[in-house]
Every structure is written in C-alpha cells, then in structure tokens.
Amino acid sequence: MLLKTCLSYLISMSSEMSQPAVSTEWLKKSQESTKEHLSVLDTTWFPDKDSSSDYSKQHIANASYMDMFRGVENTPLYPRNIPDVATFQMNARGSAVNKDDHVVVYDNTGNFGFFMGGRAWWMFKLFGHENVSVLDGGLKRWIGDGFETTDAVVQKGDGDFTAKWNPKWIRKFEDMKENLKSRKAQVCDSRGPNLFNRSASDPSTVHYPGAVNIPFPNLFNAETKTLKSVDELKKVYSDAGIDLSKPIIGMCIGGMSSCSLVLTAHLCGCPDVALYHGGFNEWRQRADATEIE
Numbered sequence: 001m002l003l004k005t006c007l008s009y010l011i012s013m014s015s016e017m018s019q020p021a022v023s024t025e026w027l028k029k030s031q032e033s034t035k036e037h038l039s040v041l042d043t044t045w046f047p048d049k050d051s052s053s054d055y056s057k058q059h060i061a062n063a064s065y066m067d068m069f070r071g072v073e074n075t076p077l078y079p080r081n082i083p084d085v086a087t088f089q090m091n092a093r094g095s096a097v098n099k100d101d102h103v104v105v106y107d108n109t110g111n112f113g114f115f116m117g118g119r120a121w122w123m124f125k126l127f128g129h130e131n132v133s134v135l136d137g138g139l140k141r142w143i144g145d146g147f148e149t150t151d152a153v154v155q156k157g158d159g160d161f162t163a164k165w166n167p168k169w170i171r172k173f174e175d176m177k178e179n180l181k182s183r184k185a186q187v188c189d190s191r192g193p194n195l196f197n198r199s200a201s202d203p204s205t206v207h208y209p210g211a212v213n214i215p216f217p218n219l220f221n222a223e224t225k226t227l228k229s230v231d232e233l234k235k236v237y238s239d240a241g242i243d244l245s246k247p248i249i250g251m252c253i254g255g256m257s258s259c260s261l262v263l264t265a266h267l268c269g270c271p272d273v274a275l276y277h278g279g280f281n282e283w284r285q286r287a288d289a290t291e292i293e
Contacts, residue, residue, distance in 0.1 A: 020121060020263045021227050022133040024145045027104055031062070039101035039159070041066045042139070043120040044108040054108065058149045060142060063106075064156065066095040068120050077282045080119075080254045088127045089163035096156035099129075106135035106142070111257075112220045112227070113138020118259035122275055128164035134263070137226045169262070171249050171276045173286055180209060180291060185247035185272075187211040188240070188265075190258045191280070198293070208251065208283055209293045212240045216257040219264050233264050247272040254279045 022030075030036040040063040044051045055065040071087040074080070083091065097103060103124055107116035117134040124132040135142065143149060171185075179185050189196055189211045196213040198206050207213070218236055221228050228236065237244055248270050250261030255277040265273040276283075284292060 020133055020267045021136045022104060023136055024142045024147060027060075027135055027142075028147055030102075037098070037101050039064070039095075039097045039103045040135075041095060041097070041103060041105045041120070042108070043068055043105045043116050044139075045069065045116045046109065056153060057151055058139075059151075060106065060139070061148065061150045061152070062154055064095040064097075066091060066097075066105075066120070068116070068123055077278060077285060078254065079281065080256055082123065082126070082255075082277065085127065085163045085165050088123065089161060092124075092127075092161040092163065093158045096159045097161040098159040099162050101131070101159070101161075103129060103132040104135055105132065106138050108139040110138075110140065111216070112225055113141060114220070114227070114260045114263070115216075115257060118263050119256055121263055122169060122259040126166055126169045128166045129161070137224070141225060168272075169274050171274045173278055173282055176208065176249070176276055176278075176283065177287075177291075179249070183210065185249045185274075186242050187249045187251060187276070188214045188237075188242060188258075188261050189280070190214060190216045190250065190252045190261050192216075195253075206284070206292045207280065209291060211251070211293075212242060214240050214242075214261060216252075216260060219260055227264070230268055234268050237265065237268065244268050244270045246270075247274075249274055249276050251276040251279045251283075254281045 030038055040060055042055045042059050042063050042065045044054060045068060052065050070091050072081045072083050105117050105120040107113055109115050113135055117138060121132055121134050187208050189207055192215050193213055195205055196207050214236060219228060248265045250258040252258035255275055258275060262273050262275050
C-alpha cells in the first residue's frame with residue numbers, strides 16, 4: 001500500500017513538473033522534497049509602485065523577488081518591453097535562479113496569478129528555460145489554501161542561469177504582416193470585447209483582421225480564481241473557432257494578458273504557439289488603415 005501511494009505521488013509530481021501551471025498543494029509538497037531543485041520567484045509587478053516592497057512584507061518562504069522589467073528600455077511602441085539576453089540572464093542570476101532549476105513564478109496582482117505570472121512564464125520560455133510553471137491562483141490562492149507566508153528575506157548567492165534566445169515564442173510586426181497573406185496562424189486577442197469590437201465613437205476599438213476574441217477572464221474559473229481545466233480550456237478555444245492543432249498567435253494591447261493565451265494554448269497541446277509582443281498598441285500605429293478591422 002505504501003509503495004502504491006509513493007508511486008502515485010511520484011507520477012503526479014513528474015506529470016505536473018512538465019506543466020505550465022502547478023497547484024499550491026504541489027508546490028508545498030515540492031518544497032518539502034529534497035529531490036526538487038526549485039526556484040520560486042515572486043514576479044509581482046505594478047506600473048505605479050515598487051512591488052519589491054510588497055514582497056519584503058509578505059511572500060512564500062524561500063522565494064526570491066524578480067523584477068521582470070528591470071533594465072528594460074520601454075518605447076511608445078513597446079511600453080512593456082522585453083530585456084536583451086544579457087540583462088535577463090543577469091536578473092535571473094541575481095534572483096538566485098540556476099540553469100537546472102524548476103522555476104515556479106507567482107504574482108500578487110489579483111488577476112488569478114496569471115497577469116504577471118503568465119508574462120514571467122513566457123519570458124523564461126523566450127530566454128530558453130523550458131522547466132517553468134506558474135503557481136495557479138498566485139499568492140492569494142496560496143494564502144487561501146492555508147499555506148504560510150513570511151517577511152523573512154533569505155540572502156542567496158547568484159545563480160548560474162544561462163539565457164538563450166528562443167525565437168519560437170515570439171512574433172514581430174513583420175511576421176503579423178506576412179500572416180495577413182498566408183493566414184498560416186490563427187490570431188487570438190485577449191482584450192475585452194469593449195476594446196476588441198469596433199465602436200464608431202472610439203477609434204481604439206478595432207482589431208487585427210481575422211482575429212478572434214478570447215478575453216483574458218474566460219481562461220479562469222470565477223469561483224476558484226484558478227485556471228480552468230484542460231477540457232474546459234479546449235472548449236473555450238473550440239467555441240471561438242480555434243483549431244488547437246494549427247499555429248496560434250496570442251496578442252493583446254502590449255503583450256501582457258495575452259501571455260496567458262500562449263500558456264493555455266500550449267497547455268492544451270498546441271504545437272506552435274507564440275506571442276505577438278507588440279500587440280495592438282504597435283499594430284494600430286504601424287499598420288495600414290486597410291489592415292485594421
């Protein structure tokens with residue numbers, strides 16, 4: 001009986017290790033296991049304040065803080081820009097991330113743990129780290145499930161994380177222009193319907209031609225404040241007319257909430273999914289008027 005229980009636990013752990021999202025229960029058990037090489041990162045970010053101060057007051061024990069926008073040069077086209085390879089590597093190492101770690105990111109922004117968590121997941125993928133997961137429900141779910149937090153900041157040495165650019169996870173303006181001709185990839189937009197659907201009184205309420213609207217909240221269970229099940233997510237995509245066996249590009253305003261489209265499509269088995277980082281902020285500034293619906 002004991003052997004069966006242990007085997008079941010190991011199978012559960014190994015299957016969830018490869019997932020884009022992990023539960024609070026999984027993380028708690030993994031923290032207690034000496035076999036797990038975990039790097040837990042608080043990636044909470046707010047545009048109007050220093051989020052590291054919140055981390056210093058309350059965080060998951062032994063977690064490090066990582067500012068995903070540290071050293072980033074923002075521009076009018078890319079107000080939520082990405083760092084270069086050297087900067088991301090420096091930031092990850094400074095947060096004690098090692099190349100062989102299973103990185104678990106979480107946030108405390110209140111958006112199911114995925115608004116910044118999903119962006120952090122995508123950025124680690126973009127910079128070549130495959131073994132990364134988002135804590136489902138974020139810090140709020142962790143606390144709600146009765147797990148402890150701390151204000152103790154553990155001093156750690158630098159990690160040995162090595163960043164390597166992986167272009168499969170990103171699409172640029174030129175790629176989106178080409179896609180208008182080839183229609184190779186299906187485009188999903190995570191903005192709310194009030195922004196996606198054209199309004200005569202608001203010129204910003206338009207979208208990329210042929211895109212389908214899958215609003216960010218549709219990916220989550222409103223009662224549990226966690227990600228929907230894989231079967232439920234597959235239905236979200238199929239109801240929107242999306243074929244998960246074909247390429248998908250996620251987009252939003254500037255590459256934040258749409259990271260969760262990339263994550264969930266990947267979770268549902270889509271073999272080719274990427275983020276249009278510039279999003280509609282770039283598209284409406286650079287595309288021709290005939291290339292906007």
